[in-house]
Amino acid sequence: MSDSNEETRRDERLAAAWRAAATTLTRGPREATVGECLARLAEGPYAYDMDAPADIYGDGIVEELERRVAELLGTQDAAFFPSGTMAQQVALRCWAGRTGNPVVALHPMSHPEMWEGDALSTVSGLRVVHPTTEPRQPTPEEVAAVREPFGTLMLELPLREAGFLLPTWEELVALVEAGREREAVIHFDGARLWESTVRFGRPLPEIAGLADSVYVSFYKSLGGLSGAALAGPRDFVEETRVWRHRYGGQIFRQFPQALSALAGLDRELPRLPSYVAQARMVAGALREAFAASGVPWSRVHPEEPHTHQFQVWLPHDPDRLTDAGLRQAEETGTVLFRRWSAGGPPGLAVTEVDVTGPGLSWTESDVHEAVSAFVSRI
Incomplete structure (x- = not known):
């Protein structure tokens, strides 16, 4: 199978896993079907x-x-x-x-x-x-x-x-x-x-x-x-x-x-301040969880998010991290991280974390458990 076919296949798996996940920090725009968009508009x-x-x-x-x-x-x-x-x-x-x-x-x-x-x-x-x-x-x-x-x-x-x-x-x-x-x-x-x-x-x-x-x-x-x-x-x-x-x-x-x-x-506009507050909790819990997980180095950037979105950096190949997140979503029904890229500092993979309505129910314990499950699949 060509590299392009493999990438397409992984994209399809990612989209399917994200849509099926019961637990996630946000729902991304790529997850909604045409029918779901129409139904939401008619609500x-x-x-x-x-x-x-x-x-x-x-x-x-x-x-x-x-x-x-x-x-x-x-x-x-x-x-x-x-x-x-x-x-x-x-x-x-x-x-x-x-x-x-x-x-x-x-x-x-x-x-x-x-x-x-x-x-x-x-x-x-x-x-x-x-x-x-x-x-x-x-x-x-x-x-x-x-x-x-x-x-x-x-x-x-x-x-x-x-x-x-x-x-x-x-x-x-x-x-x-x-x-x-x-x-x-x-x-x-x-x-x-x-x-x-x-x-x-x-x-x-x-x-x-x-x-x-x-x-x-x-x-x-x-x-x-x-x-x-x-x-x-x-x-x-x-x-x-x-x-x-x-x-x-x-x-x-x-x-x-x-x-x-x-x-x-x-x-959504009235809820954005609550998303920012929750993102700051999630960011702090991620730092603690990575420190306790045995990962040699990690960074949440900025340390206290300025909005409800922020970055996470890890010293691993981005495809390896994306695959780990995919397996976690498929096997546990939890989406913690989505795609990783090499767009951060040299030698580091970076991903964006977005906390919206679905993420408001997460606790620090939930974040720790999700990080542990993610790290075990790297």
């Missing part, structure tokens, strides 16, 4: 008039979603986008036009640099500079030391690839001030901004109020089907709607995405 109840006409080109329920987002973030307006990639491309392009400077200062581990196929330069004609290449948030001193003018400072909150890292509130304020001292506008990549209130100790409007524009996702923390929003001043958001049309984002009908996003705002 209700919704705080929206289901007898209202279906949307056409962004009216109706889409406008209601935009209103809710602007209200939650304390901005003048918000625009729905079919994807975060499109939303951020449009935001950064609009700011470049307004500032007259096509240079964007951002982290090399941020989403536009890692996952968008060089779209900033290829599609939008923008150029980037990196205040730092270290796997952490930049410092105000590094922003101040960038050697050329830049029109926009983009901050990813949290910085996912580095371990879902957030600055402290004081550090964030200083970063924004450093950007403004460089006469740059501030854009927050807030795909996961919803759960940042715990770390910052501030409400969403105060956090979003530091920036000139904010992007938020509806599926990465809220469990929506897809979609994103750009929020900011009314004239800026109106301009982004023009570019949304030009980029192909003026979609005829979007009520499934809008309805699931509204459900996420109603049901």
Whole structure:
């Protein structure tokens, strides 16, 4: 059997094991079937008039979603986008036009640099500079030391690839001030901004109020089907709607995405602080369990999670660890870790841990037992 066939077979086993597991820290988007997604969408109840006409080109329920987002973030307006990639491309392009400077200062581990196929330069004609290449948030001193003018400072909150890292509130304020001292506008990549209130100790409007524009996702923390929003001043958001049309984002009908996003705002958003608290318990229990298990070295990063997601590092081959987690899921019905990769520090495998509703029932003892079962299969 070829390597590609073996990989496909393992992917199928992983998906089947995750779906069948009775005990898990989260339910991933790859586990749901089409039928399950449809059933969940039809569940209700919704705080929206289901007898209202279906949307056409962004009216109706889409406008209601935009209103809710602007209200939650304390901005003048918000625009729905079919994807975060499109939303951020449009935001950064609009700011470049307004500032007259096509240079964007951002982290090399941020989403536009890692996952968008060089779209900033290829599609939008923008150029980037990196205040730092270290796997952490930049410092105000590094922003101040960038050697050329830049029109926009983009901050990813949290910085996912580095371990879902957030600055402290004081550090964030200083970063924004450093950007403004460089006469740059501030854009927050807030795909996961919803759960940042715990770390910052501030409400969403105060956090979003530091920036000139904010992007938020509806599926990465809220469990929506897809979609994103750009929020900011009314004239800026109106301009982004023009570019949304030009980029192909003026979609005829979007009520499934809008309805699931509204459900996420109603049901998941209030629960996110409890997920963060539980993730911190799980992280501490993982450290203790690995120390007691005989594993020569391990790390939970960051030591106290900044959100409900964090990384675990182990000095083993990532395929070996993925297979161990697969066997644990198949044999015990418990999913502790999912996929591992070599994307961490040299010689270490890394995985992301996500704690949501299904993980709220876990105790420290449950984590210890799951780690013991996992380690025995490495």
